[in-house]
Amino acid sequence: MLNLTQQECRAILFLTALALIGSGANFIIKMNSKTRPMPVLSFDIARINLNDADEEALMKVPGIGEKTAQRILDYRFREGGFGGIEELKKVKGISGYRYERLKDYFTVN
Amino acid sequence: MKRPILLLTISFCCGIIFASRLRMEWPLIYVLAVLSWGGAAFLRRKPVGHSVFIILLAFLLGALSLTSKRILPAGNIARIIPYRTSETYLIKGVVVRQPQRRGRGTAFMLQVEEIQGKSLNRSASGRIMVYSGGEVTLHYGERVILRGRLYRPWGRYLYSSGIRYVMSVKSGFDISRIGLKRGFCYRCFVMGLKDRLEGLIFRYLDGVPAGMLDAMILGQRPKVAGFINSLMRSSGTVHILVVSGFHVGLVVFIIAMFLRLLRVPRYWRFVISLPLLITYCLLTGASNPVVRATVMAVIFITAYLLKREPNICNSICLAALFILAFSPRQLFDVGFQLSFASVSSIVFLYPRLKRLLCPRPIKATPLAFVIDGCLVSVSAWLGTCGLIAYHFRIFSPVAVLANFLVVPLAALITLAGFSLLAAALLFPPAAPVFARANEVLIWLMVSINALLLRIPGACLRLPS
Numbered sequence: 001m002l003n004l005t006q007q008e009c010r011a012i013l014f015l016t017a018l019a020l021i022g023s024g025a026n027f028i029i030k031m032n033s034k035t036r037p038m039p040v041l042s043f044d045i046a047r048i049n050l051n052d053a054d055e056e057a058l059m060k061v062p063g064i065g066e067k068t069a070q071r072i073l074d075y076r077f078r079e080g081g082f083g084g085i086e087e088l089k090k091v092k093g094i095s096g097y098r099y100e101r102l103k104d105y106f107t108v109n
Numbered sequence: 110m111k112r113p114i115l116l117l118t119i120s121f122c123c124g125i126i127f128a129s130r131l132r133m134e135w136p137l138i139y140v141l142a143v144l145s146w147g148g149a150a151f152l153r154r155k156p157v158g159h160s161v162f163i164i165l166l167a168f169l170l171g172a173l174s175l176t177s178k179r180i181l182p183a184g185n186i187a188r189i190i191p192y193r194t195s196e197t198y199l200i201k202g203v204v205v206r207q208p209q210r211r212g213r214g215t216a217f218m219l220q221v222e223e224i225q226g227k228s229l230n231r232s233a234s235g236r237i238m239v240y241s242g243g244e245v246t247l248h249y250g251e252r253v254i255l256r257g258r259l260y261r262p263w264g265r266y267l268y269s270s271g272i273r274y275v276m277s278v279k280s281g282f283d284i285s286r287i288g289l290k291r292g293f294c295y296r297c298f299v300m301g302l303k304d305r306l307e308g309l310i311f312r313y314l315d316g317v318p319a320g321m322l323d324a325m326i327l328g329q330r331p332k333v334a335g336f337i338n339s340l341m342r343s344s345g346t347v348h349i350l351v352v353s354g355f356h357v358g359l360v361v362f363i364i365a366m367f368l369r370l371l372r373v374p375r376y377w378r379f380v381i382s383l384p385l386l387i388t389y390c391l392l393t394g395a396s397n398p399v400v401r402a403t404v405m406a407v408i409f410i411t412a413y414l415l416k417r418e419p420n421i422c423n424s425i426c427l428a429a430l431f432i433l434a435f436s437p438r439q440l441f442d443v444g445f446q447l448s449f450a451s452v453s454s455i456v457f458l459y460p461r462l463k464r465l466l467c468p469r470p471i472k473a474t475p476l477a478f479v480i481d482g483c484l485v486s487v488s489a490w491l492g493t494c495g496l497i498a499y500h501f502r503i504f505s506p507v508a509v510l511a512n513f514l515v516v517p518l519a520a521l522i523t524l525a526g527f528s529l530l531a532a533a534l535l536f537p538p539a540a541p542v543f544a545r546a547n548e549v550l551i552w553l554m555v556s557i558n559a560l561l562l563r564i565p566g567a568c569l570r571l572p573s
Contacts, residue, residue, distance in 0.1 A: 002113040002160040009153050016146055016166055019434075020139075023173055027135060033182035035189070035231040038223045041199045041254055062242060062280045105282050 047107040050082040061105045068093055082108045117167040118426040124171020125437045135176045142169035175437040178271065186221050186235040187273035190259055199225040200276065201254045201287070205236065207300055207394070208247045209331045215245040219255070219276070238267055241278040247286075249300040256283040269438035299391045303327060306392075309533040310526075313544035318551040321350065325519065326526045328352035328393035337555065342501070343568040344558045345490065345508025349519040351444075352393040354402030354452060359523050360389050361406055379410045386410075398448040404428035421456050425449065443500045447493055454492020459484055486512040498571055507567035514557050522550045 004012065048057055050072070058069035068091070075091045076082060085106050089099050128138075149162035181188050190198075206218035217239050224233040239255060247253065257278035262268060267275065278284060307327055311319045320332040330338075333350055341347040348355075364385050368378040390403040405424045412419035429449055432439055439445040462484050486509045498504050505511075529543035561567055 002116060002163060003156065004113055004160070004163075006153075008113070009159060012163060013146070013150055013153065016149075016163075016170065019170060020142060020146060023177060024139065026177060027139070027180065030180050030182045033184055033234075035184035035233065038225075038230055038232050040230060041201055041223060041225045060243075060280075061282065 048105060049109050050085070050088070050106050051076065051108060061102065063098065063101055084108055112420060112422045112426070114423045114426040114430070116164060118429050120164045120167040121171035121430060121433060122440055124168040124173075125175045125433065125440050127168070128172035128175040128437075129441070133172065133176065135173070135180060138169055138173050138176055142166060142173055145169055171433070171437065174434060178437060181273075182234055184232055184234045185273070186224065186233050186237060186259075189224060189229065189231065189233055190274060192261070194259060196226050197256060197258055198229075198276075199254055199256050200233075200237070201225075201252070202237075204247050204249055204251045204253065207249050207303065208245055209329065210244065211240065211331055214243065215241045215247075217241075217245075217247060218272070219253070222252075235274075236272055237274045237276050238262065238272050239276045239278055241284065242280045245281045245284060247284070248297075248304075250297045252287040254285040254287060256285075265441065269436075269442050271436070271438075296391055299388060303392050306530055309530055309540075313529060313533060313540050314547060318548045321551055322522070322526045322529075322547060324350040325352070325356070325523055326530070328396060328399065340555065340558050340562065343503065343505060344511040344515075344562055345497070345503075345505040345568075346511050346515045346519075346558060348447075348451070349515060349554075351398060352396065353398035353448065354405065355516070355519070356393075356523060357386065357389070357399060357402035357406055359520060359527075361386065363524070363527055376414070379413055383407060383410055396444070398444070400432055401425075401428045401448055401452070404431050425453060425456065443496070446496055450492045450496055451489045455485055455488045458488035458491060462488060482513050482517070483509070486510075486516070502571040504569045504571055505567065506569075507561050507564060511558060511561050514561075515554055518550060518554045518557070522547060522554065525550055 048061065053072075055066070055069045055073060058064055058072055059066060064072075071091050071093060072088075075087075079087075082088070085103050085108055087108075088094050088102065088106065089096065094102065145162050145166040149159055149166055152158035152162060200219070200221055201223040202219040202221045204217055205220045208215045208217035219237050219239050221233045221235050221237055224231060237259070239257075241257075255276060255278050257276045259274045259276050262272055262275045307323060307329065310323050310326070313319075314322060317334050317337065320334055321337060323329045324333045328351065330350060338347065338350070341350060361382060364382045365378055368381060373381065386403055386406055390399050393399050405421075405428050408424040408427055409419045432445065463481075466484070467480060489512065490509050494504065494508070525543060525547045529540060529547055532543050533540040
């Protein structure tokens with residue numbers, strides 16, 4: 001039917017035997033695999049310093065547009081800088097919910 | 110039989126289809142496969158019995174390969190994360206596919222190593238697709254921590270690539286680079302080279318031609334302008350924008366010509382071509398058509414080196430087996446189907462059509478070239494029109510004429526593109542000249558497509 005030579009028969013038998021052994025080993029490894037607990041991941045995002053950032057840097061933060069960036073800059077100019085991240089709440093338009101979303105992106109030095 | 114692998118490949122594919130329709134337990138298929146192997150080994154001196162068992166074994170191996178893919182290890186992300194989740198997770202992993210721009214965001218593939226949620230902090234495995242808002246500069250092999258939400262992918266494409274989850278990351282702020290790199294060093298080198306070549310294309314060409322050349326040479330389709338995509342899809346020439354066997358053939362031709370200029374002996378020309386072809390395959394992202402064409406080219410070259418007669422049908426079947434053995438779900442992927450349907454129909458239909466329409470050999474070379482070009486185009490169209498109509502709901506009778514005109518032009522553009530890259534790397538002052546030549550040729554190709562689509566009935570939209 002396939003008209004294979006003896007050499008081709010042997011080659012096919014060898015390759016299929018390898019495939020069967022590999023497949024069996026793979027199955028055993030998958031069935032016996034376990035997950036292990038890991039140490040807590042520390043996520044250090046590149047935070048923006050509220051007392052340094054210009055308008056362009058502020059606008060890179062998701063959720064801050066041109067208007068809000070300008071208000072942050074106005075507040076910084078008016079108050080002489082931010083004393084802490086919590087002061088962001090005093091900027092017009094940054095409510096409690098919005099502050100929660102934004103606070104991880106900023107730092108104050 | 111000159112094509113024993115054809116029957117084995119068909120049997121393997123039937124096994125995959127069988128396993129996709131009927132869920133059988135892995136151990137049962139495995140035991141049957143081992144028994145078939147035993148039968149084939151026992152009857153190896155009896156041709157008919159041996160062949161029957163080998164065909165059965167190929168069928169069972171096909172079923173086994175798909176069933177194996179369904180079994181996930183305990184740490185796989187799909188087994189750790191609940192089906193419906195709105196929680197924000199931290200995932201640590203390695204970038205395993207070069208990030209690509211998608212609209213306003215960036216997409217890349219990540220090999221997961223660890224996952225952390227509110228009540229979860231474990232090692233994990235599996236791959237996820239990551240979509241991030243904004244432009245993110247990451248490279249292959251970089252280890253990162255991502256923060257975002259996970260959801261199941263839509264459609265079958267990602268699922269067929271073994272991706273069970275998609276992560277949505279708001280912006281680059283939610284990606285933290287750990288800085289360690291892990292990955293196949295040679296692949297890191299190739300990815301670096303790809304970035305450099307891509308930079309050169311965009312430096313010397315304008316946006317639209319640069320996007321097209323990037324797709325034609327480096328296989329980066331996301332940068333092709335939307336109107337070019339729809340124009341070429343309607344005219345049935347969109348395959349030009351995908352690196353395929355046609356491009357691999359051109360690369361072999363360029364390597365062979367270059368080495369011939371250096372007076373390298375024929376045997377060594379082929380030996381040197383092999384690693385260069387594999388490099389090109391990795392450079393273009395090792396998509397299905399490139400892997401198919403590369404495997405076929407490697408088989409042809411190896412057959413020459415081993416002084417054996419290459420058979421094109423056997424090499425197509427081996428390429429299909431090679432892809433399906435690693436990723437059996439590709440059988441249901443439209444790209445895989447179109448790639449193999451087009452090349453198979455050219456191989457099987459073209460000689461028969463030629464015998465039917467031109468029983469006597471044509472002596473005039475230009476006429477023979479025109480007839481051959483038309484027949485190849487018709488063969489490829491006949492082989493793929495059914496699949497295109499089924500999957501995309503488009504029927505393009507103009508595709509035959511469009512391919513006949515556009516394919517030679519695409520060959521010229523590809524050659525000109527490689528010349529541009531060579532000039533930009535070796536002698537930058539000459540690069541703008543090649544860049545203008547490329548722009549003219551690309552403009553001509555787009556114009557021909559646009560002109561052909563104005564013919565009434567050129568492209569018919571089928572009801573969905």
